[in-house]
Amino acid sequence: MLHELTSNPLFGLMLSIFVFLAARRLAARVKLPILNPLIVSILVVILILKLTGISYEDYYVGGGMLNMLIAPATVSLAIPLYQSFHLLKHHARSILAGIFAGTLVSTLTTASLSVLFHYNQELMASILPKSVTTAIAIEISAKMGGITTVTIIVVIITGIIGAMFGPTVLKWSKVEEPVAKGIALGTSAHAIGTSKAMEMGKVEGAMSGLAIGVTGLVTVFVAPLVLHLFSSLL
Structure with missing residues (x-):
């Protein structure tokens, strides 16, 4: 029964x-x-x-x-982005530079820790795309020979930690610009961070939603390069 x-x-x-x-x-x-x-x-x-x-x-x-619902929920983030599109045009260079820098630091830090803790190449490939949304992270991990189950777990943990402590870190760092807050949360904590950003304000949510897509695109190119560079050190 x-x-x-x-x-x-x-x-x-x-x-x-x-x-x-x-x-x-x-x-x-x-x-x-x-x-x-x-x-x-x-x-x-x-x-x-x-x-x-x-x-x-x-x-x-x-x-x-x-x-x-993951895919349509991610696509729906375009709504607040459209409403704040004027901010995107005004801060385009700063936004793209911030997302690229955040993605590069994230992947390099993850790779360095993988070498430090003697992870094998398969495990490194699994955790490198930890800061992008699940749907994109799974594809990147699979293409690099990673374990998708591990990738999903790491992505969820990364998003939760970012949503939990991101606002506090931004406050301690005295980051007050809404655009900067949104980009930081979206770049580091993908969709879960974006849900927190949307609670903080429309601008934060829109910029965080933008960061999800751009971070995913940058990671597609950066992660394989970083994996190739660090694999010889494993």
Whole structure:
């Protein structure tokens, strides 16, 4: 009886939605960065599956349906970008320079840490595209011979950490320009960071959405080059 219930596509879907909405309400009441709705939802769902003995396969029958929304959700970020297009034209050079610099620093730092901790080439390829959105990161990782499962995990962790601590780092760094805040969050923490940027303001959200696409494009070219340069050091 339980298996028939949990294997129904609606089970995983409704569980994911209900837990996330509850986590959002908790985050709204308790203003702590660590209580990010996404990370709380992940931990709660894992706990429920462990305590009830429900298999991940049964849960994913419905939970996986949410994956279909990744692409349209990413495309929808173009709406706030269109509304702030005048800012893009005015700050074009600064925006592109900031995104390129952020992407280059991210990939070089990741590669350096991979060498430091003696990762093999496959693992390095898996984590290099950690700062781009999942759909793009999977393709980059696969082309470089990485493990896509590891890539997904690293991308999620990167986004959560960026959304949790990014605003605090920007505050400590005394970054007050909305355009700069949005570019920083989008370049370093992709879609999850963008969701936080949109909470901060329309300009921040629009610039962060722009950064997702440009960062993905730059990473397509930069990541393989960095992998090639550092692979001899592994």
